[in-house]
Amino acid sequence: MSNKVFKTAVEALEGLTFDGMVVMAGGFGLCGIPENLIGALRDSGAQNITAISNNAGVDGFGLGLLLETRQIKKMVSSYVGENKEFERQFLAGELDLEFNPQGTLSERIRAGGAGIPGFYTKTGVGTVIAEGKPTMDFDDEEYIMETGLKADVALVKAWRGDTQGNLQFKKTARNFNPMMATAGKVTVVEVDELVEVGSFDANYIHTPGIYVQRIIEAKCEKRIEQLTIRERA
Amino acid sequence: MSNKVFKTAVEALEGLTFDGMVVMAGGFGLCGIPENLIGALRDSGAQNITAISNNAGVDGFGLGLLLETRQIKKMVSSYVGENKEFERQFLAGELDLEFNPQGTLSERIRAGGAGIPGFYTKTGVGTVIAEGKPTMDFDDEEYIMETGLKADVALVKAWRGDTQGNLQFKKTARNFNPMMATAGKVTVVEVDELVEVGSFDANYIHTPGIYVQRIIEAKCEKRIEQLTIRERA
Amino acid sequence: MAQGKGWSRDDMAKRAAQELKDGFYVNLGIGIPTLVANHIPDGVDVTLQSENGMLGMGPFPYPDEVDPDLINAGKQTITELRRSSYFNSAESFAMIRGGHIDISILGAMEISEGGDIANWMIPGKMVKGMGGAMDLVAGVKRCVAVMDHTNRAGASKFLPQCTLPLTGRNCIDMVITDLGVFSRGEGEARFRVTELAPDIEMDEVKAKTEADLDWSVL
Amino acid sequence: MAQGKGWSRDDMAKRAAQELKDGFYVNLGIGIPTLVANHIPDGVDVTLQSENGMLGMGPFPYPDEVDPDLINAGKQTITELRRSSYFNSAESFAMIRGGHIDISILGAMEISEGGDIANWMIPGKMVKGMGGAMDLVAGVKRCVAVMDHTNRAGASKFLPQCTLPLTGRNCIDMVITDLGVFSRGEGEARFRVTELAPDIEMDEVKAKTEADLDWSVL
Numbered sequence: 001m002s003n004k005v006f007k008t009a010v011e012a013l014e015g016l017t018f019d020g021m022v023v024m025a026g027g028f029g030l031c032g033i034p035e036n037l038i039g040a041l042r043d044s045g046a047q048n049i050t051a052i053s054n055n056a057g058v059d060g061f062g063l064g065l066l067l068e069t070r071q072i073k074k075m076v077s078s079y080v081g082e083n084k085e086f087e088r089q090f091l092a093g094e095l096d097l098e099f100n101p102q103g104t105l106s107e108r109i110r111a112g113g114a115g116i117p118g119f120y121t122k123t124g125v126g127t128v129i130a131e132g133k134p135t136m137d138f139d140d141e142e143y144i145m146e147t148g149l150k151a152d153v154a155l156v157k158a159w160r161g162d163t164q165g166n167l168q169f170k171k172t173a174r175n176f177n178p179m180m181a182t183a184g185k186v187t188v189v190e191v192d193e194l195v196e197v198g199s200f201d202a203n204y205i206h207t208p209g210i211y212v213q214r215i216i217e218a219k220c221e222k223r224i225e226q227l228t229i230r231e232r233a
Numbered sequence: 234m235s236n237k238v239f240k241t242a243v244e245a246l247e248g249l250t251f252d253g254m255v256v257m258a259g260g261f262g263l264c265g266i267p268e269n270l271i272g273a274l275r276d277s278g279a280q281n282i283t284a285i286s287n288n289a290g291v292d293g294f295g296l297g298l299l300l301e302t303r304q305i306k307k308m309v310s311s312y313v314g315e316n317k318e319f320e321r322q323f324l325a326g327e328l329d330l331e332f333n334p335q336g337t338l339s340e341r342i343r344a345g346g347a348g349i350p351g352f353y354t355k356t357g358v359g360t361v362i363a364e365g366k367p368t369m370d371f372d373d374e375e376y377i378m379e380t381g382l383k384a385d386v387a388l389v390k391a392w393r394g395d396t397q398g399n400l401q402f403k404k405t406a407r408n409f410n411p412m413m414a415t416a417g418k419v420t421v422v423e424v425d426e427l428v429e430v431g432s433f434d435a436n437y438i439h440t441p442g443i444y445v446q447r448i449i450e451a452k453c454e455k456r457i458e459q460l461t462i463r464e465r466a
Numbered sequence: 467m468a469q470g471k472g473w474s475r476d477d478m479a480k481r482a483a484q485e486l487k488d489g490f491y492v493n494l495g496i497g498i499p500t501l502v503a504n505h506i507p508d509g510v511d512v513t514l515q516s517e518n519g520m521l522g523m524g525p526f527p528y529p530d531e532v533d534p535d536l537i538n539a540g541k542q543t544i545t546e547l548r549r550s551s552y553f554n555s556a557e558s559f560a561m562i563r564g565g566h567i568d569i570s571i572l573g574a575m576e577i578s579e580g581g582d583i584a585n586w587m588i589p590g591k592m593v594k595g596m597g598g599a600m601d602l603v604a605g606v607k608r609c610v611a612v613m614d615h616t617n618r619a620g621a622s623k624f625l626p627q628c629t630l631p632l633t634g635r636n637c638i639d640m641v642i643t644d645l646g647v648f649s650r651g652e653g654e655a656r657f658r659v660t661e662l663a664p665d666i667e668m669d670e671v672k673a674k675t676e677a678d679l680d681w682s683v684l
Numbered sequence: 685m686a687q688g689k690g691w692s693r694d695d696m697a698k699r700a701a702q703e704l705k706d707g708f709y710v711n712l713g714i715g716i717p718t719l720v721a722n723h724i725p726d727g728v729d730v731t732l733q734s735e736n737g738m739l740g741m742g743p744f745p746y747p748d749e750v751d752p753d754l755i756n757a758g759k760q761t762i763t764e765l766r767r768s769s770y771f772n773s774a775e776s777f778a779m780i781r782g783g784h785i786d787i788s789i790l791g792a793m794e795i796s797e798g799g800d801i802a803n804w805m806i807p808g809k810m811v812k813g814m815g816g817a818m819d820l821v822a823g824v825k826r827c828v829a830v831m832d833h834t835n836r837a838g839a840s841k842f843l844p845q846c847t848l849p850l851t852g853r854n855c856i857d858m859v860i861t862d863l864g865v866f867s868r869g870e871g872e873a874r875f876r877v878t879e880l881a882p883d884i885e886m887d888e889v890k891a892k893t894e895a896d897l898d899w900s901v902l
Contacts, residue, residue: 079597103558103601113778210779228544264752412772461761
């Protein structure tokens, strides 16, 4: 079997990065983001990146790292609220931004991976999101067409992966990761735990290895954005 | 919690069946079909049913039961090869038949459940399947539009289900069942094993209970269509 | 807990909670809607959806239960319940868009008399994004908006037309404000006053509402 | 195992197997393509997809391993491997349609010189349906058709245009028949003869081929 396992994040991105590339990065907020691969992408020095990611990280963490170094030219996101550097660059006109409703974004990514170039949705009808998009009526209701999204490289964070690239995700760290795994021309995954093939029950694999070209095991900081707790009585 | 658990297949279909109804039935061949619910649908006496199902069962088993009693008016399927009674009724003009490519059928059902009234696919371009369907070019390639599918009642077969309707499917008996669970106005499920809520690891639930309105535990025959074995050396 | 005239934030949340029926699957927005979880009526068992990929959202964790891989759509750490399930974002919004969530309770900046809602951007201010709001108002079976009836300057937020960019068109079924409850049935074009908050007179509501409502008696 | 002139069914399968590269994800159709699994070259490790919802299809079960919940797309009982994974039909065809399967090897009734394929229906005969064939030829990266070069009456099945209803248009990259191998590179319009079966002369191929091929030397 051709080997999918790489030792480090930097090695895993070797030969994949270039100026003007389109990158997808999994995660919701800071939950389930490919921390190490984002770091390696920064270190690659690739410029003018279009980054498709639900959020833009925070200052100095997650995609915030790539904003600091001005490597990102355009973000495709649904919510970017937690990042001052992002705001500064955007207001200064240094950064392009394309907002997508979260469900439209996730479905566009799924569609891109599934060979579906366009689909109709009610989301955004009558809003700025609909501007310039084809529409069609179904049962006398108006829908807008959204297109599939693909990336040159998808950066994915999973919980456990085997050496064939079969993946399992943990709790809400799953989020955008499984769809992005399908939508990258090359998909690179970092996992908390790399296991031997056959470790998983085949009924409970979230992402089959067919979608994964490269995989590394790497330790994540897993920073918490909003620590909310209750006290024991 | 409103109770989703019913005792028998007949009780589980109580009040849901009517003449002219659209039914989805899960399964691929005879694998993963809702045997007991199909039997109860036959017993309900509902006529002029439109049945959306990848296959049409075999003579005297699966949807073959409903063909024998002439309760099915139209089938929406991808392959109907294993059923003589089907062939007889079709050739006699007693039965309507709409062929869908298997991937188009499964995606149409997913779309129906996901609030997507139409999507574009390359499957079937240049074939009879494309006739009369809207087309659109993406990147200079032609695609055809397919529509989402819904049903009045979806009949689903799962392996294990909990009393909230959370489901797990077994091996290739999963097939069309999870999508159909999302596309029924009412979804009724039969499981090999009904378990208490909390029995499943929340990471490995295939179908969340939100899609399931009624559930029964029932024994299946699980007939094998093509027994193929090898001998031990 | 009403202080003086009309409803407090917590009162509005409590009133909104009465829209929850046993067995409902529910999505709660940020702000006042979050408080709804504290007021779910006795005997009513609902399942909360978090659009980042979870059904059966549990309470905040005890300090030793905190898991960075388990957060809600507000990015707060939470816990799971026995009924919980996790799924990816595409499945989460397939659930929302496909009309499987029974009710969404969400905050609003403006509501129009035709049921439009604006709650995601103010032109000229930094825009953070709509997140899942546009998907929720377009897809969920029943949408209940909770907001103050007027802004700080005293101007009505219940308007003939929204002045702010829309989140969704003709999608709100009920509006709960500090002054009362405004609702319309399925297929009805206009809202009616269906309930007044304590010590609120209809005249005050009329004076503070620019939207053209059906002002027939309660 | 060639018997006399040209390739036998098994020879064709063996030749098709040489198109499999290490690490490939592969979908094999019914008939001759099924035999390909018996001829996978040493050192080449491939993963077989079964479009009913499985990657990593294993061999037929021993009698005590038979599981009615585990079948392939031909409805035969099979087994799983250590690498196997299961998924639903929508995901299976998302995988196919999205171009993630490296190669599909499938039977054909007719192939046109433009790479069209017909393999699902004969007008006037009972039509069983296309199953997943239209999705496979439209979606898989590389499609190899395996068929007899002529029909029983001796007429060419490699034609200027298919006479039977199409399964897919301009989607076949290689044709393997009992007479040889016909292929075209990505973006190339015409097929070339790239290999002749044992004891087959180019003249015989030309005589039995109605399609207009690029007849330049091998």
